[in-house]
């Protein structure tokens with residue numbers, strides 16, 4: 347028996363969860379991640395049941411050496427949540443959630459998805475900023491910043507984070523908040539998985555239950571009008587309006603005429619979280635941009651709009667992503683969109699221009715690690731396709747589109763929308779906060795144990 351086999355057997359005795367090695371029947375499931383491009387074979391997946399398991403797992407990984415992945419919802423486009431020959435600290439079974447409706451706070455474990463969290467808080471008529479797709483993990487999404495339908499009114503996900511429990515690289519369990527380990531708390535809010543394993547998130551909730559939401563699909567020949575309208579409208583729209591512009595290949599949405607299915611269109615996807623009558627007036631402004639090919643706008647539970655795109659984005663597809671921030675959607679940027687957006691290659695692929703103004707702008711640039719508080723837009727070009735044989739052409743479309751937008755964008759992009767070949771942009775992503783992040787990394791992870799991420803190197 348090898349040393350490693352002995353140590354993983356001993357490990358099983360000291361943890362509550364499961365030790366999954368290549369001979370385990372669940373190995374293939376435990377090693378696979380959302381992005382099918384990353385077919386990794388870790389030496390061991392430690393499927394943690396609680397924070398105690400995480401402490402043991404971190405110590406084991408540190409002593410073993412080599413790669414360490416932290417797995418929450420496994421949605422990392424660069425596939426950071428699995429690796430070859432290393433350790434995966436798998437938190438996906440840690441799904442505890444507790445809502446305190448009197449205090450408007452939810453405490454959630456890192457295996458929760460936004461579907462889990464929204465379901466729990468909806469019952470109390472409460473919500474907080476999560477992502478656009480409900481299968482995404484709360485953990486990775488929050489630690490990078492967290493952009494979603496409610497950003498303009500409620501801020502980024504990190505702006506609603508009250509505290510986090512963290513296991514650091516040396517195996518210590520720390521609470522991070524404004525009053526405890528405040529430097530760690532600052533770094534966690536935008537710094538990604540660089541600083542430790544978060545075992546619990548505490549979020550502030552807002553009185554949001556049923557919203558007015560939906561999608562307006564416009565013909566491509568009105569894309570210029572739509573993008574110009576969107577850039578002007580979203581700058582001053584009431585903050586209850588979360589709306590983003592998109593190019594898409596139409597799925598068989600029942601509200602579209604059958605002949606439109608499979609066609610390429612531009613669209614505005616909207617979510618109004620205020621009073622319904624006022625929302626109808628705002629939706630009328632969007633409807634007036636151009637005669638829509640079709641629309642579906644209706645009052646619905648907030649968790650429903652959060653699941654609108656779920657079926658188009660199943661586990662195991664090929665993914666290649668790029669992201670950029672922009673202060674303005676200039677005419678030059680609109681020209682780049684008009685050139686590349688209509689070439690969107692598959693029904694699964696998304697180009698979305700999210701607004702990150704409103705409440706997010708009221709947080710100063712150095713208040714959290716997330717530095718782009720002056721950007722109005724966060725653009726994602728998310729190439730998603732089923733067949734590995736089509737990798738080259740889809741990657742090329744994403745890269746060409748991104749390069750065309752680059753002269754009209756900020757140097758940095760949102761860390762959660764970047765791919766593995768974007769490590770050279772990390773310093774730009776954090777602007778003036780970068781040096782402080784490297785100091786905090788040195789304090790909490792001096793050997794860079796947690797390096798499978800958009801990596802901040804210790805000073």
Ligand SMILES: Cc1cc2nc3c(=O)[nH]c(=O)nc-3n(C[C@H](O)[C@H](O)[C@H](O)COP(=O)(O)OP(=O)(O)OC[C@H]3O[C@@H](n4cnc5c(N)ncnc54)[C@H](O)[C@@H]3O)c2cc1C
Pocket residue numbers: 380415416417418419420421422423426427437456476477478479481482483484485486487488489490491492493494538539540542543544545659762763798799
């Ligand atoms: C379909 C889809 C839709 C998306 N939509 C949005 C969106 O609307 N808004 C948005 O902001 N982003 C969005 N993203 C990007 C998303 O935020 C990132 O992919 C994020 O990393 C996913 O988190 P996860 O927990 O699912 O992923 P994982 O792959 O499990 O984790 C990603 C990384 O986060 C870190 N991490 C995860 N859990 C922990 C933890 N407990 N402690 C410390 N570090 C941890 C690790 O570095 C890990 O490698 C989307 C991604 C996908 C695939």
